[in-house]
Amino acid sequence: MEMGHSVWISWMLSGRLEKFYEGLRWPGWREEAAALSFSQGISVIPFLWSQEAQADLAATSRRAVPMREVLGVAADFAQQMGPVDPGFLGAV
Numbered sequence: 001m002e003m004g005h006s007v008w009i010s011w012m013l014s015g016r017l018e019k020f021y022e023g024l025r026w027p028g029w030r031e032e033a034a035a036l037s038f039s040q041g042i043s044v045i046p047f048l049w050s051q052e053a054q055a056d057l058a059a060t061s062r063r064a065v066p067m068r069e070v071l072g073v074a075a076d077f078a079q080q081m082g083p084v085d086p087g088f089l090g091a092v
Contacts (some may be wrong), residue, residue, distance in 0.1 A: 024048045026057035041070035 004083070011017075026079040033043060046052040053060050 012040065023054070024057070026060065026062075032062065036064055039067055040064045041067045043073075 033055070036042070041064075043063050044053065045061045048060070
C-alpha cells in the first residue's frame, strides 16, 4: 500500500476502512468473523478479488481455517507476483 506503519495506523482509524472493504464483504460477514477464534481466519473460494467472487460474494464458499493457512496463501501470492519480500509471512 506504499505507506509507513504510522500512516497505515492513522488510515485504519480514520473511518475509511469501511469504504476500502465495501466491495469485499458478503451478507453476514460480521457474524462469520465474530464466530472465529483469534487463531482463525476465513478461507474464501473463489478469492474475493476474482471476477467470479465479485459477481456474487454471497455465493462464495467460506470456511474457518487456521490463520497460518490464510497467511501462507498470502505469502505464496507475494512470492509469485514479484521480487517483494513477504517478510514474516514467508516464514509461515
